[in-house]
Amino acid sequence: MGLLDKEFSEGNIVIAKVDDLFNWARLSSVWQLGFGLACCAIEMMATSAAHYDFDRFGVIPRNTPRQADAIIISGTVTLKMATRIKRLYEQMPDPKYIISMGSCANSGGPYWEHGYHVLKGVDRVIPVDVYVPGCPPRPEALFEGLLKLQEKIRNESMRKKTV
């Protein structure tokens, strides 16, 4: 039984403390998969650059999904790319998080009605944690999405999920 398999049915002080430690470690080093799809990727790069500096929050772009904790879907998800996204997501080790950035990734954006080639929201292939709206979102908006994600990670637990 692994620590992270969510098989503890009862909470106690040890689990609570280990939870806190693990969550703190996870939320302060969300390594993202360097993965840009469209114009939102430009904003994502700007967020990583000197003016906004994603590194302040421990977000380092990694070049392989096997080392990444989070993936930022930044841009239009075409049907061809959707299968690749799915494969990359499955290659990431658990626990893994997804930020859907921009109108296109959230719902298909301008292509939601007539786009024959666009996936109508990346949540149709992978489970999204945080939706960042904008077309494209400002770097600050992406930051705010990351802060929301950190908030979500902070409230996670090793305990078995109660119904």
Added chain:
Amino acid sequence: MRQYLRNTWDGIYTAFVGMKITFKHLFTRAVTIQYPEVKVPMVDRARNRLYVNIEDCIGCEQCSKACPVSCITIDTVKSTPTDPVGTTSNGKKKALWVTQFDIDIAKCCFCQLCVFPCPTECIKMTSVYEYSEFERESLIYKFASLSEAESAEKKANYEKFEAEKAAAKAAAAAKPADQNKTE
């Protein structure tokens, strides 16, 4: 040999030239904006989240027609003389109950094309940009102020009014016909 030494010296020298620039940057001010504490002020014409002042909306649906991605859904019900809607803030009389005014912000492209046709200037771009959500459904903004029950009531009211009007019309039409018959 001479050429070799010159190349070596050039290599060292140019490395120092480059490092001088790098070294200078040690003493310049950091450009990083400490985001959650410091925020860049937005200009007045910034295009971010849409806001609808539903009190002023007359339900003309011009914004939803202008929207290139059709992310605005509006549904209206005609008001009856016994139950008027009221007026907008600039004194224009409203004739329609806006039972549904949904903007799917996830689809919105922030083009501002919906803002210009609005006759009452009730739909606006604000400078709020921090509104990410955990659920896709939370990004569908519902601006209509009427509850579902109220909307149903207004709809029933209008249908009743229409039925009464039709009945009155039928009665008025039937009367002269009856008189004709008796003569």
